[in-house]
Amino acid sequence: MSFNANELINELKTEYLNSTRPWIIGFSGGKDSSCLIQLVYEMLKSLEPSQRSHVVHVLSTNTMCETPHVAIRLKDMCERIQRGAERDQLPLDVKLLRPKITDTFWVNLIGRGYPAPNKWFRWCTSRLKIEPMDTYVYENVKQNGEVLILLGTRKAESSNRKRSLEKHEIEGTKLRKHGSIKGAFVYAPLENLTNEEVWDYLKHTDPGWGGTNEELIKMYAGETAEISFIMNSAAPPSGTSRFGCWTCTVVEKDHAIQCLIDEGHTEYIPLQKFRDKLKLIRDSAEYREPYRKNQRLDKLYDEFYAVKTLGSERTGKEALGPFKMEVRHELLKELIQIQTELRKVEPRAELITPEEISAIKLAWIYDGDYSDSADDIVRENGGLSATDDLISRLLSVEHDMSDVSRKIGIYNKLEKAIREYTISTFKNKGDGQ
Numbered sequence: 001m002s003f004n005a006n007e008l009i010n011e012l013k014t015e016y017l018n019s020t021r022p023w024i025i026g027f028s029g030g031k032d033s034s035c036l037i038q039l040v041y042e043m044l045k046s047l048e049p050s051q052r053s054h055v056v057h058v059l060s061t062n063t064m065c066e067t068p069h070v071a072i073r074l075k076d077m078c079e080r081i082q083r084g085a086e087r088d089q090l091p092l093d094v095k096l097l098r099p100k101i102t103d104t105f106w107v108n109l110i111g112r113g114y115p116a117p118n119k120w121f122r123w124c125t126s127r128l129k130i131e132p133m134d135t136y137v138y139e140n141v142k143q144n145g146e147v148l149i150l151l152g153t154r155k156a157e158s159s160n161r162k163r164s165l166e167k168h169e170i171e172g173t174k175l176r177k178h179g180s181i182k183g184a185f186v187y188a189p190l191e192n193l194t195n196e197e198v199w200d201y202l203k204h205t206d207p208g209w210g211g212t213n214e215e216l217i218k219m220y221a222g223e224t225a226e227i228s229f230i231m232n233s234a235a236p237p238s239g240t241s242r243f244g245c246w247t248c249t250v251v252e253k254d255h256a257i258q259c260l261i262d263e264g265h266t267e268y269i270p271l272q273k274f275r276d277k278l279k280l281i282r283d284s285a286e287y288r289e290p291y292r293k294n295q296r297l298d299k300l301y302d303e304f305y306a307v308k309t310l311g312s313e314r315t316g317k318e319a320l321g322p323f324k325m326e327v328r329h330e331l332l333k334e335l336i337q338i339q340t341e342l343r344k345v346e347p348r349a350e351l352i353t354p355e356e357i358s359a360i361k362l363a364w365i366y367d368g369d370y371s372d373s374a375d376d377i378v379r380e381n382g383g384l385s386a387t388d389d390l391i392s393r394l395l396s397v398e399h400d401m402s403d404v405s406r407k408i409g410i411y412n413k414l415e416k417a418i419r420e421y422t423i424s425t426f427k428n429k430g431d432g433q
Contacts, residue, residue, distance in 0.1 A: 003197045005039065005205065012043040012189060015148075016054075021185070022140055023056040025150045026133065027094075029074040030243065032152030034207075034216055035198045036190055037081065040150070041208040044090045058094040059136060063128040064356075065105050065245035067256055067268065068342065068349035073215070084209025097136060103127040105247055106356050109278070110331050111363035113322025115288065116249040116278040124245070134181065141183040149178065153188045154198070219243075246271050249279040267345040270338045277334075281327070289321030325369055332360065333377050340382040 016023070025040060027033045037058060044052060060078055062071060078094045085092035101107060105124055108114045117124045140147045178184035190198065202213045244256045246268075257272040281287040323331070339351040361374035 003193060003201070005042075005201060008189060009039055009043045009046065012040060013046065015187065016043065016047075017051060019148065020054055021146045021148045022054050022144050023148050023150055024137060024140065025056060025058045026152070027058050027060045027078075028152075028243075029060065029070070029077055029216075030152070031198055031202060031216060031220060032154060032190060034152075034213065035193075035201055036150060036152040038202075038205065038207050039189065041081075041084070041090070041092070044092070045088060045208055049089065052089075052091045055091045055093050057136070057140070058092055059097055059133060060095070061097045061129055061132050063105070063124075063245055064098060064353070065124075065128065065247045066243070067246045067260060067271070068346055068351070069260060069265070070243050070256075071350070072346075072348050073219075080211060081207075081209050084207075088208070095136070097132040099128045099132055101355055101359050103131065104356055104359075105245075106335070106352050107359045107363065109323075110328050110335070111356075111360035113289070113324075113328055113367070115282045115320075115323065116247070118282065119250055122250055124247075128245075137178075137181055137184050141181065146183045146185065148175070149184055149186050151186060151188050152190050154190050154193055154195075247275055247278065249275065249282060267342055270341065271351075274334060274338060278331075281323075283320070285320055287323055287327045289324055291321050325364065325367065328360075328364070329373065329377060332357075332374065333381055336378055336381040 023040075025033070025037060027037055040056060044056065058078070058081060060074055062074065064071075066074070075096060078096050081092065082094040084090075085094070098104075105128060108123070108127075109116060114123065137147060137149065176186045176188075178186055199217075203217065206212050246254065246256045248254060248256065254272060254275055257268050257275065260268050261272065335352055339349065342349045342351070357374055357378055361371070364373060365371055
């Protein structure tokens with residue numbers, strides 16, 4: 001091994017023992033973050049039980065748009081690390097974060113009708129990747145005063161990474177100030193390691209929680225891009241890596257799906273075609289409303305229209321409204337059909353959750369659609385039914401308008417939700433008698 005792992009473990013030990021700050025490790029499942037969590041795990045094992053005084057939070061973010069192959073692996077890894085920590089009595093708390101239901105890709109695109117992201121407006125990155133992490137960090141800063149975020153970032157990755165690491169350095173320490181969260185500090189123990197040194201360690205050192213790194217090494221075969229735990233919106237689009245979001249329409253060529261197809265996973269071809277369709281219809285007037293019809297004071301909606309207006313000034317084209325309702329219906333239908341077929345090959349695959357379908361249903365009701373349209377689409381195409389009741393409908397209507405300074409029409413919306421729920425409930429009961 002070309003670097004001394006014991007020296008790095010001792011460095012981690014010194015930092016851990018000299019502070020009471022909770023640690024937060026950004027774990028993406030890639031080689032760098034895997035190397036980091038292995039070293040931290042070994043450091044904690046080397047301590048006496050009485051020295052393990054504060055918790056190490058291991059955070060992964062499931063954007064809910066990763067390829068099922070990657071999402072399942074990351075979930076399994078998190079579970080293995082947690083089981084190992086419990087067995088070895090280590091203060092590790094592993095969490096797989098998700099975006100808020102109102103921020104997920106499908107709720108915004110299929111539910112509210114936002115067009116797929118482009119290079120001018122990547123509305124997905126902050127909501128799917130950054131905000132879940134930031135929210136967790138803010139809560140811990142609030143509870144503890146300070147936190148230390150450990151990242152597997154290395155200077156050798158790129159000149160941008162090198163500049164980013166050097167920008168916030170605190171003289172006399174190995175820590176850096178977080179770019180936006182007061183009370184949060186960043187620590188990059190691997191910053192001076194080379195790519196070869198990281199691989200050398202992973203190939204010759206098995207994880208302390210059990211198993212080997214063979215699957216990780218196999219997944220990286222032919223792949224040069226690293227899985228990044230994204231901390232800011234300036235990061236490259238996730239579609240540049242085979243480990244990125246399969247829905248990424250910011251890039252011209254989708255690597256996330258293509259690499260898997262090249263390896264023989266032909267079951268992912270429909271996902272690739274669906275992603276290409278989202279990119280194709282994104283800016284077409286044929287699929288979009290001609291204007292914003294609801295005047296809804298939704299932060300994301302306002303931001304979207306501000307960017308689209310700016311874009312229209314650049315291109316001379318008029319800004320379009322959201323996807324038409326019939327287009328949203330068709331997109332949900334196709335997505336459910338793809339998921340149904342994919343589960344014949346990979347039963348654990350989940351492209352869209354029942355909770356997202358419920359949120360889409362309520363977004364459609366808000367836009368004037370009939371209450372059972374989403375349920376009908378799901379039922380007719382072999383998917384799992386959305387789970388909701390009257391209370392969830394009313395809460396969602398209220399929450400959807402919570403940021404509106406003047407809640408114009410909220411009582412009509414609530415009344416409509418109650419009326420449609422009552423009619424559908426009695427109709428279903430009548431059909432069952």
